[in-house]
Amino acid sequence: MRAANHTGLPQFLLLGLSEDPEVQSILFGLFLSIYLITVLGNLLIILATTSDSHLHSPMYFFLCNLSFVDIGFISSTVPKMLVNIQENKKDISYIECLTQAFSFMTFFGVDDFLLTVMAYDRFVAICYPLQYTLIMNPQLCGCLVLISWFIILCVDLINILLLMQLNFSSGTEIPHFFCELPHILKLARSDSLINNIFLNVVTVFLGLFPVLGIMFSYYQIVSSLMKMSSNESRYKAFSTCGSHLCVVFLFYGSGLGVYLSSAATHSSQGSMNASVMYTVVTPMMNPFIYSLRNKDVKGALGRLFSRAVSGLSLNCVFRTMGIL
Numbered sequence: 001m002r003a004a005n006h007t008g009l010p011q012f013l014l015l016g017l018s019e020d021p022e023v024q025s026i027l028f029g030l031f032l033s034i035y036l037i038t039v040l041g042n043l044l045i046i047l048a049t050t051s052d053s054h055l056h057s058p059m060y061f062f063l064c065n066l067s068f069v070d071i072g073f074i075s076s077t078v079p080k081m082l083v084n085i086q087e088n089k090k091d092i093s094y095i096e097c098l099t100q101a102f103s104f105m106t107f108f109g110v111d112d113f114l115l116t117v118m119a120y121d122r123f124v125a126i127c128y129p130l131q132y133t134l135i136m137n138p139q140l141c142g143c144l145v146l147i148s149w150f151i152i153l154c155v156d157l158i159n160i161l162l163l164m165q166l167n168f169s170s171g172t173e174i175p176h177f178f179c180e181l182p183h184i185l186k187l188a189r190s191d192s193l194i195n196n197i198f199l200n201v202v203t204v205f206l207g208l209f210p211v212l213g214i215m216f217s218y219y220q221i222v223s224s225l226m227k228m229s230s231n232e233s234r235y236k237a238f239s240t241c242g243s244h245l246c247v248v249f250l251f252y253g254s255g256l257g258v259y260l261s262s263a264a265t266h267s268s269q270g271s272m273n274a275s276v277m278y279t280v281v282t283p284m285m286n287p288f289i290y291s292l293r294n295k296d297v298k299g300a301l302g303r304l305f306s307r308a309v310s311g312l313s314l315n316c317v318f319r320t321m322g323i324l
Contacts, residue, residue, distance in 0.1 A: 010170040012097050013090040016081065016177045017272060028085045034284050035078045041287030042067035048300040055300050058136040059125070059240070062118045063290060063297075065145055066247075069114060070283035073107035076100055077178040077279050097179040102160050104279075105181060109152035109206060115248055116210040116217075117144045122241050123217035127224045155202050162195045176272050178279070214248060246289045247282075254278035 017027055045067040049060040080100060084090060092100070125132050159181060166188040176183050181199060185192045221241065225234045254277035291297050 010094055010168045010172065012092050012094075012168070012179070013171060013173045014081075014084060014092050014177060014179070015090065015173055015175050016084065017276075024085050028082060031078055031280065032082055034280055035074060035082070038074050038280075038284040038287075039071055041284065041291075042071045044301060044304070045287050045290060045297070048297060048304050052300040052303060055296060058121050058141050059118070060296075061141050062114060062121060062145070066111065066114045066118070067287065069107050069111050070286055072103065073111060074280060074283040076103040076107055081177045092174075092179065097174075097184070098160060098163070100179045101163070101181050101184065102156055104178065105156045105159065106152055109156065110148050111251065112206065112210050113148035113152065114145070115244070115251060116213040117148065118244050119214040119217040119248070120144075122244060123220050125240065126221050126237050152206075155206065159195075159199065159202070162198060166190050166192055166195065176275070180275070211252065218245075243290045243294050247286055250282050250285055250289075251278065254282055 016024075018024055046064050049055045049064040049067075077100070080092065080096070084092075121136060124135050128135060163181070163184065166185075167190040168187065169189060172187050174183055174187065185195050185199070188195075218241070221238070225238055228234050228237070254274075291301060
């Protein structure tokens with residue numbers, strides 16, 4: 001990402017969602033609210049799954065990791081946008097743009113892999129219930145998460161190293177509210193053929209295999225459910241998959257919407273608006289989906305709030321006794 005015929009490193013301009021000051025004020029309040037709700041909601045999921053012994057199982061271990069990734073996912077884009085709106089500026093430095101692109105791709109990729117791992121977990125739980133604890137042991141669960149991070153970090157590092165070989169003009173305008181790799185490649189002054197080939201190959205493989213893995217897992221799950229004689233058993237078994245399926249449809253559906261929107265309209269504004277769905281809305285909705293559709297998570301959150309209220313009440317009593 002060297003700047004030809006320029007001293008120092010290039011600066012970029014993020015055009016954002018709107019240039020209208022009134023609209024920007026609305027966007028600032030809206031995205032700040034969404035960001036705070038997302039961080040708080042996912043932190044509550046993490047606290048509930050780690051502090052409640054009833055949720056110390058592989059499914060909730062992966063949910064805890066998914067919540068952590070969702071916090072990083074939305075934090076890679078929204079804070080910078082809020083700062084730019086608040087300070088009424090558009091510039092982003094070379095290092096910031098590079099870091100933002102890398103962090104966004106990393107959290108997006110790990111999110112993708114975790115959804116596949118969670119589908120595999122449900123497949124083992126429903127199709128092999130007697131061997132579930134033996135197969136999904138803590139070592140395997142930890143390895144699956146670490147492998148997901150390792151693969152994505154290696155791929156994204158290569159993407160960034162290839163990106164650093166390109167030349168850009170200082171003050172290049174990026175028609176987006178964050179530094180997304182495909183948009184950056186379109187603005188390069190030098191040949192980005194290798195970058196595009198690598199990006200497309202990686203997108204196909206890292207997008208196709210997780211989707212196929214999820215589809216295979218649920219095909220096996222449905223086949224196993226059809227063999228059950230009791231409707232109650234079928235419902236009880238499949239109910240554990242409901243939250244995960246909702247998140248999968250939201251994640252891939254919003255991503256597909258972005259692709260179809262950009263392909264149909266060829267408008268950066270349309271693509272940018274559609275990107276809000278999977279970069280901002282999806283991480284916010286995940287905690288609500290898992291807390292509203294999952295009785296175990298709702299129970300854990302209730303116990304967490306009860307302990308917090310009890311602790312505050314005792315603290316108030318002790319303070320009152322101290323004053324008296």
